[in-house]
Amino acid sequence: MTDSTDKSHGSHSLAGVVILAGGASKRMGSPKAALMLPTNETLLNYHVRQALMLNVPIMIADNARGFTVDSELLANNPKLPIFHIADYDSTVYDTTITTNPNDTGGALVAIESALQTLVNLNDSTPIKNKSESWLLVISCDSLIPASELWQKLQPFSAQATDKSVICLTDDAHLYPLLGLYQLSIEHELRAYIDCGERKVMRFIKPITQAVPVPQAWLPLTNLNTPEDFKRACTTLDK
Numbered sequence: 001m002t003d004s005t006d007k008s009h010g011s012h013s014l015a016g017v018v019i020l021a022g023g024a025s026k027r028m029g030s031p032k033a034a035l036m037l038p039t040n041e042t043l044l045n046y047h048v049r050q051a052l053m054l055n056v057p058i059m060i061a062d063n064a065r066g067f068t069v070d071s072e073l074l075a076n077n078p079k080l081p082i083f084h085i086a087d088y089d090s091t092v093y094d095t096t097i098t099t100n101p102n103d104t105g106g107a108l109v110a111i112e113s114a115l116q117t118l119v120n121l122n123d124s125t126p127i128k129n130k131s132e133s134w135l136l137v138i139s140c141d142s143l144i145p146a147s148e149l150w151q152k153l154q155p156f157s158a159q160a161t162d163k164s165v166i167c168l169t170d171d172a173h174l175y176p177l178l179g180l181y182q183l184s185i186e187h188e189l190r191a192y193i194d195c196g197e198r199k200v201m202r203f204i205k206p207i208t209q210a211v212p213v214p215q216a217w218l219p220l221t222n223l224n225t226p227e228d229f230k231r232a233c234t235t236l237d238k
Helices: 043-052 071-075 104-120 146-159 183-194 200-207 215-220 226-237
Strands: 013-020 058-061 082-084 133-139 165-169 174-182 208-212
Touching (some): 013 104, 043 133, 043 146, 104 133, 104 174, 104 183, 146 174, 174 200
Parallel strands (some): 013 058
C-alpha cells in the first residue's frame, strides 16, 4: 500500500482532500462543522487535523458559511495549503433549482469545484496524469478520519481501472460523500451540472466501485441528529 503521507502525483496518488461542510443541518439543530467534540475541537477542525496526515492540499467547501480553521493548525503547517473554495457556479445553465446546501445538489457542485481546483492548481508539482490522481471527499456527516478513509480506499484505486469513483457502501446504500473521485471526470461532471442535473447517484452509479464499510465505522457515519453525534463521539473515544 502507498504510504498515506506520499504527496507525489505518481501512480494512483492522492491529489487533495475536500471537506464538505456546507450542510444546513436542520435535524442536528446546528451546523455540523461547528459541533464540538469531547476533545474540545470542532468537527471541521477534527477533519482538517486528520487530513493533514495526508500531506496534500485541503479544501473546505462550506457554501460561504464562514467556518474557520483553528489558527494553531494553520500555524503548525505553514507549507501545506488549507483553503476555502466556492461551489461551482454554472454559467451555462440558468436554473431555478434550489441551492440548499443540505440537498444532493450542494454536494456535486462542491465536488466539481474541488476537482477544478486540483486540475488547475499551479504549483511545483503539476498533475500530469489525471487518470491516476484522486480527490478524497469527506463529509461533516461523519467522524471517519480522512487518513484512514484514504488507506481503506487507496488499494481499490489501482484495481478498479474501469471505475472513476470509489466509495463506501453498506447493505442498504452507497456513501458518495465518503470516497475517491478521479480527477479525469472533472469535465464530465461539469457538463452534467451545466445541463441542470444535481443528483449524485445518477451521475456516479455507472462509474462507481463500491467498498464495504467496516463495521466499526458504521456508528461514525450518517450524523444527522444530536443522538447520532453523541453515539459517534462515544464510539470514537473507544
